[in-house]
Amino acid sequence: MAGLPIPVKTSPQQMILSIPDLKDAGSAKLTEVIKNFYNDGSTNQITVHENTTAYDKYRLRARVLRDVSKVNPSTAVFGQNIDFPLCVSPAGLQAMAHEDGELATSRACAKRNIHMGVSSFANYSVEDIVEAAKLGTATAPIAHVMQLYTMKDRKMQERIIRRAEKAGCRAIFLTADSPVLGVRYNEYRNDFRAPENVKLPMLERSTMEVRSKTHDSNFTGFSEDAHSWTHEIPYLRAITRMEIWIKGVVTAEDVVLAREFGCDGVIVSNHGGRQLDQTPATIDVLQECVEAAAGKIRVHIDGGIRSGADIFKALALGAECCWVGRPAIWGLAYDGEAGVTKGLDILYEEFRRCMQLTGCNSVSDISKASLGVVRSDGPLARL
Ligand SMILES: Cc1cc2nc3c(=O)[nH]c(=O)nc-3n(C[C@H](O)[C@H](O)[C@H](O)COP(=O)(O)O)c2cc1C
Numbered sequence: 001m002a003g004l005p006i007p008v009k010t011s012p013q014q015m016i017l018s019i020p021d022l023k024d025a026g027s028a029k030l031t032e033v034i035k036n037f038y039n040d041g042s043t044n045q046i047t048v049h050e051n052t053t054a055y056d057k058y059r060l061r062a063r064v065l066r067d068v069s070k071v072n073p074s075t076a077v078f079g080q081n082i083d084f085p086l087c088v089s090p091a092g093l094q095a096m097a098h099e100d101g102e103l104a105t106s107r108a109c110a111k112r113n114i115h116m117g118v119s120s121f122a123n124y125s126v127e128d129i130v131e132a133a134k135l136g137t138a139t140a141p142i143a144h145v146m147q148l149y150t151m152k153d154r155k156m157q158e159r160i161i162r163r164a165e166k167a168g169c170r171a172i173f174l175t176a177d178s179p180v181l182g183v184r185y186n187e188y189r190n191d192f193r194a195p196e197n198v199k200l201p202m203l204e205r206s207t208m209e210v211r212s213k214t215h216d217s218n219f220t221g222f223s224e225d226a227h228s229w230t231h232e233i234p235y236l237r238a239i240t241r242m243e244i245w246i247k248g249v250v251t252a253e254d255v256v257l258a259r260e261f262g263c264d265g266v267i268v269s270n271h272g273g274r275q276l277d278q279t280p281a282t283i284d285v286l287q288e289c290v291e292a293a294a295g296k297i298r299v300h301i302d303g304g305i306r307s308g309a310d311i312f313k314a315l316a317l318g319a320e321c322c323w324v325g326r327p328a329i330w331g332l333a334y335d336g337e338a339g340v341t342k343g344l345d346i347l348y349e350e351f352r353r354c355m356q357l358t359g360c361n362s363v364s365d366i367s368k369a370s371l372g373v374v375r376s377d378g379p380l381a382r383l
C-alpha cells in the first residue's frame with residue numbers, strides 16, 4: 001500500500017533545529033541542581049521569562065523582491081570583523097556543563113568567528129581560554145573580553161586585569177548589576193555549591209575554599225564599598241588601557257553616567273534575569289539606552305536572545321551587537337565544543353536567512369523601518 005514515507009531519525013543531533021531544541025537536549029544531560037542553577041532566574045522568574053517573550057511583540061516589516069543573493073551578515077566589533085552581530089556573554093562555572101568548559105566555548109567562538117566574554121568565575125584561566133581560540137594560528141583570531149566584578153580586594157582585581165591584558169583581552173566588562181547576588185530560590189533550596197572537580201583560577205581560590213560556602217556567601221562581601229561609579233571607573237581607567245564597558249545597564253540615566261565617566265560602551269543587560277527580578281526585559285529598554293548613548297558610546301544587549309530574528313530585532317532597535325549566555329551553556333551541556341558550535345551555527349543561519357527574507361543585504365540595512373509593534377487593539381504600529 002502506497003503511503004507517506006516514514007520520517008527516519010538518523011541522529012539526535014540532526015533533530016536539534018533551534019535554540020529551544022538545544023535547551024531541551026542540553027538540560028536533559030544535567031543534574032536538577034545544575035540545570036536549575038543555569039536556567040533559572042531570580043525570585044519570581046518574571047524577568048528571565050520576559051527577556052525572551054518581549055521579543056514576540058515586534059514583527060518584521062519584510063521588504064520583498066530585492067536581490068539578496070549576496071547578503072553579508074558580518075559586522076565590526078572592537079574594531080574587528082565578526083561573522084554576524086553576536087558574541088558569547090561571560091558566564092561562570094562552565095565546567096559544570098562539560099569538562100572542557102570555557103575552553104570548548106572559546107574554540108567554538110573562534111570557529112564561528114565571534115568574540116567571547118570570560119567570567120572572573122571561569123573554571124579555566126584567561127590565558128588558557130585565549131590560547132584555546134588560536135586553533136593552530138599564532139594569534140587569537142577573535143577578541144576576548146574580561147568580565148570583572150567590583151571588588152574590595154583591589155590587589156586581586158588588579159591581578160585579574162594584568163593577566164587579561166597580557167593574554168590579549170580587548171576590553172573589561174565591569175558587571176554593574178551585582179553589588180550582591182540576586183535572590184535565587186533554586187540555589188537556597190538545593191544548597192548549590194560548585195562541584196569538587198572544578199577550579200576558579202582567576203579568583204585564585206581552591207575548590208575546597210569554594211565548596212565550603214554557598215554560591216551566595218561566596219559572593220557576599222566581594223564588592224562592598226568598591227561598588228560605585230566614582231570608586232571604580234577612574235581607578236580602572238588609570239590602571240588599564242583596555243576598553244571599559246559597563247555590563248548591566250537598564251536605564252537611560254546610567255547610560256548617561258557611563259558616557260560622563262568616559263566608558264567605551266554599555267551592555268544593556270539584567271544579567272539574564274538572575275539579579276533583580278522585575279527589571280524590564282532588555283529589549284524593552286534598548287531604545288531609551290540607544291537614545292541616551294547618542295552615538296557617543298557603543299550599545300550592546302544581552303538577555304533572552306534565542307533566535308536569529310531576536311538578533312535582527314535588537315539591531316533594528318539600535319544595538320550594535322547582541323550577546324547570549326545560556327544558549328552557549330546548553331550547547332556545552334549537550335555536546336561540548338560541537339554543541340556550542342551547533343547553537344552558534346543555528347543562530348547564524350537564522351539571522352542570515354532573516355536578513356534575506358526581510359530584504360536586508362548588510363547589517364546597516366537593518367533599521368527601525370524593519371520592525372512594527374503588535375498592539376492589542378489595532379493594526380501593526382510603526383516605530
Ligand atoms: C550560569 C550563568 C553564569 C553567569 N555568570 C556571569 C558572570 O560570572 N558574570 C557576569 O557578569 N554575568 C554572568 N552571567 C550573565 C551573562 O553574562 C548574561 O548577562 C546572561 O546570561 C544573558 O542572558 P541569557 O542567558 O538569557 O542569554 C551568567 C549567566 C548564567 C546563565
Ligand SMILES: O=C(O)C(=O)c1ccccc1
Nearest residue numbers: 091092093121219271274
Ligand atoms: O550566577 C551568576 O549569574 C553569576 O553571575 C555567577 C557568579 C559567580 C559564579 C558563577 C556565576
